[in-house]
Amino acid sequence: MEYFESEYPFVSIIVVVLNMENTIYGCLSSLVSLSYPKERYEIVVVDGGSTDQTLTICREFGLRCVVEKKRGRGLARNVGIKSSKGEIVAFIDADCTAPRDWLSVHVASYSDSAVGAVTGAVANPYLSSSSKPAILMHYENFAEFDESLKRRYIYHAPTCNTSFRRSVLELVGFFDECLDAYEDFVLSKRITNAGYRILFKPDAKVVHFGITPEMSTHSYMARERMMGAAHFGAQTVNRFIFGRLPMNRYLVLPFVPLIVLSRATRELWKLLRVRRVATDIFAVPYLLLGSVMWGLSYARASRFPGKKTCE
Numbered sequence: 275m276e277y278f279e280s281e282y283p284f285v286s287i288i289v290v291v292l293n294m295e296n297t298i299y300g301c302l303s304s305l306v307s308l309s310y311p312k313e314r315y316e317i318v319v320v321d322g323g324s325t326d327q328t329l330t331i332c333r334e335f336g337l338r339c340v341v342e343k344k345r346g347r348g349l350a351r352n353v354g355i356k357s358s359k360g361e362i363v364a365f366i367d368a369d370c371t372a373p374r375d376w377l378s379v380h381v382a383s384y385s386d387s388a389v390g391a392v393t394g395a396v397a398n399p400y401l402s403s404s405s406k407p408a409i410l411m412h413y414e415n416f417a418e419f420d421e422s423l424k425r426r427y428i429y430h431a432p433t434c435n436t437s438f439r440r441s442v443l444e445l446v447g448f449f450d451e452c453l454d455a456y457e458d459f460v461l462s463k464r465i466t467n468a469g470y471r472i473l474f475k476p477d478a479k480v481v482h483f484g485i486t487p488e489m490s491t492h493s494y495m496a497r498e499r500m501m502g503a504a505h506f507g508a509q510t511v512n513r514f515i516f517g518r519l520p521m522n523r524y525l526v527l528p529f530v531p532l533i534v535l536s537r538a539t540r541e542l543w544k545l546l547r548v549r550r551v552a553t554d555i556f557a558v559p560y561l562l563l564g565s566v567m568w569g570l571s572y573a574r575a576s577r578f579p580g581k582k583t584c585e
Contacts, residue, residue, distance in 0.1 A: 283384075285315040285377060285437070286360030290350040291368040292322035295331060297483055302335050304371040310378050320354040328368075348449035348457035351433065355440075355448055364437035369484035370396075379478040380437040390442040390470025391431045391462070394478025395421035400487035407494035410545070410560050412485050417544035421476045428474045429466055433458045435480040442470055450511050455504035460511055491560075498564040502571030519572070526576040534569035538562050 287305055291298055305317050319332045323343035332339045342353045355363055364380060366372060376394075383392040396416040401409060413420075419432060431438070436458070446464040449457045462472060509521055519533060520526050526533075538561045545557060 280314075282311050282314040283361040283381060284359065285310070285362045285364055285381065286354075286358030287315060287317045287364045287366060287377070288320065288351065288354035288358060289317065289366060289368050290320045290322070290347065290354060291324065291328055291332070293324045293326050293328055294368040295324075295327040297369040298328050299331050300371050300483070301366065301368050302332065302337065304373070304376075305366070306335060307374060308372065308377045309374040310381070315377060316358065316360065318354050318358050320350045320357070322350055346451055346454050347433075348453045349451040351457070352448045352451060355443060361440055362437050363440050363443060365433040365435070366480060367434040367482070367484065370434055370480040370482050372480050376478060376480065379475060383473050383475055383478070384439065386471075386473075388469075388471050389439075389473045390465045390468070391436055391438045391472045392478060393419065393428070393431045393436040393472065393474055394480065395419055395423075395476040396432070396435055396482050397421055397479055398482055398485060400483075400485070404485075404487040405489050406557075406560060407491050408485050408487050408489035410541075410557065410564070411489060411494055411497060412482075413545050413548065414541050415485075416482070417548050419474065420548040421479055422548055423474070423476060425476065426474050427471045429472065430459055430462045431465070431472050434482060434484075435478065438465075439470075442468070453504075453508060453511060455501065456508035460508055494560070494564060495567045498567040499571040502568035503575040505568075506572050506575035521576060523576040526573045530569050530573050533572060534562075534565045537568050538565035541565065 289301060302317070308315070317337045319337055319339045321329050321332065321339055321341050322345055323341065329339060338357070340353055340357050342350055351365065362381060362384065364377065379394065380392050383389060396419045398412045401412065418428065442465060446468050450460050453460065465472060506521070509519065520529050541561050542557065
């Protein structure tokens with residue numbers, strides 16, 4: 275277990291970006307305005323080969339910009355880690371903004387040497403005016419990180435708002451570069467398996483603008499299909515990360531109805547946990563249909579598995 279020598283350990287903030295010209299300015303503006311001592315943190319932008327004005331905007335801030343055209347979130351995050359020098363490595367998405375005390379709250383949480391990672395709340399400013407699919411998508415992704423929830427230890431650190439001890443990353447290994455989704459789940463599992471805790475602090479909040487309020491039903495279903503396949507892919511890297519779904523292609527198909535029901539039940543429970551109006555009738559058909567898309571995509575991925583390990 276490790277204590278930092280300085281009251282203000284040096285922190286590297288990593289922003290992974292690809293064609294995000296509409297949100298990257300707001301993100302970086304918030305990061306350069308943090309209350310944490312300016313000489314004690316750096317911002318590293320990893321660009322995946324943007325074809326819009328994203329890279330131009332980043333360079334206007336005078337920040338270090340690393341271009342890595344090989345695609346994959348796990349790969350891009352590792353490029354950022356290797357290009358940085360902080361004792362703490364923090365991640366925020368390019369479609370998020372952070373309040374001035376965001377980094378200070380993260381760093382203060384490492385006073386407990388058993389804490390290997392810290393994550394915070396994820397708020398959506400559009401919820402009151404969002405479409406039904408957009409509301410569901412937000413809570414499917416971030417219900418467990420709602421600002422109404424209390425400080426607690428959790429098992430998953432979402433990289434839209436998470437920091438890590440560098441020493442812990444070096445101990446357990448970086449992100450799996452073969453994954454373009456759920457890479458944070460796999461890394462979180464390795465951290466907790468190593469005996470470290472992941473702390474959720476609701477006041478370490480970011481505001482997330484990535485789920486557009488007018489999200490259509492078609493977009494919602496497409497996202498569910500993508501995540502079903504990604505879930506199977508993550509289990510090929512660490513089959514115990516979720517610990518409950520079959521992977522043998524001959525077993526998956528007959529279990530599809532149970533997989534769909536399990537998915538729908540879990541998502542509805544997450545919604546109920548944070549929304550008093552979660553029993554709105556609209557939630558049930560959307561969740562069921564989305565879960566069907568998710569389950570069928572998972573089953574299809576089991577029949578046509580891709581690359582299973584990072585080489």
